[in-house]
Amino acid sequence: MNIGILGSGTVGKALATALINKGHHVLIGTRDPNKLTEWAAEQGELLQIASPTTAARHAELLFHATAGTAALQALEAAGYENFKGKVLIDISNPLDFSQGFPPTLFVKDEDSLAEQIQRAFPEAKVVKSLNTLSADLMLNPTLLNGGDHTIFLSGNDQDAKDQVRAFLQGFGWRDMIDLGDLSTARGTEMFLALWVRLYGSLGKAQFNIKIVQ
């Protein structure tokens, strides 16, 4: 499957590696390909470094993995027309580090970054997921507790959510809770306020939550 990743930081690269390991063809869209040269050389032939436009155009499934503050701008660079009808898995968070750690959220409570993206790209099918845990675990759930922990799905298009659920099952995810429409992403984005304090208290990013019922 051709999978596009918009965002070439730590998170984008971690996703790319995990996707390649599963045999997917990955297009990382970046405006600065040179910074990826060394890393890309280690990834093999399934990785392609491309412009944001090319990555979005050729992707059957898109990941949004840019830093939250640059999100809308970075997505616009990929061209509105390339999002039409596509499933966009938004794993980003609206983190504002301008005052240091812990970050605050630049959108919250009555809106979310996921909804901002959906409004800016009304023809994309935005599904918020995976934003509640460390990049290393996003597509490698079995690294932690045998994979027995929880992620969430938020989105306005049920087919798109079902497609993302099936896709993530392929990576070992079993406990995925559909929270409802995309406004429920406010909940998972605001969870980051607890995540960053847990990160501070536990001294590591290798943790997640399990919903116990």
Add this chain to the structure above:
Amino acid sequence: MNIGILGSGTVGKALATALINKGHHVLIGTRDPNKLTEWAAEQGELLQIASPTTAARHAELLFHATAGTAALQALEAAGYENFKGKVLIDISNPLDFSQGFPPTLFVKDEDSLAEQIQRAFPEAKVVKSLNTLSADLMLNPTLLNGGDHTIFLSGNDQDAKDQVRAFLQGFGWRDMIDLGDLSTARGTEMFLALWVRLYGSLGKAQFNIKIVQ
């Protein structure tokens, strides 16, 4: 132990019942004792309905369980002098239901209700805990998953946090994560944004999170 509860709604009553079941003497502080008459008659001799001032004055340990929007006003009614040196377990959340469900938070991100209370009552030892789960589970953790799920502690006074930890252990809590100073309560209060969506999606309040490491 004499335990004061400020707040006589669903949460305050659930706490009172659990505390009485453990043999504690409970003083519920309320400005409207008549509304509790029927319920109080079923609780037996360990329950005392009192004024907020009396409840706070005679308590060795205090719970704050009023609705978030009325919190500071309700606590002030108990008299500043009665909080001096006392451990105040703040289980409230800054929920604003004025626009319906799901609620928003009237303080968040750069401040918290717990910190507002600590600033208003500088001589109290505020410990934020138990605000991340349903009232029925707060002092009855073993009702869910054999008690194997997580709560959090935030506070500026380490002795007070240790005291709360020991107290909650007596009710079956084993997994309690000390997040740090009281500003970390921003994390657990903002978690409510996810809690209310889980409540909507799961259709019940009988759940909690377990931190998996």
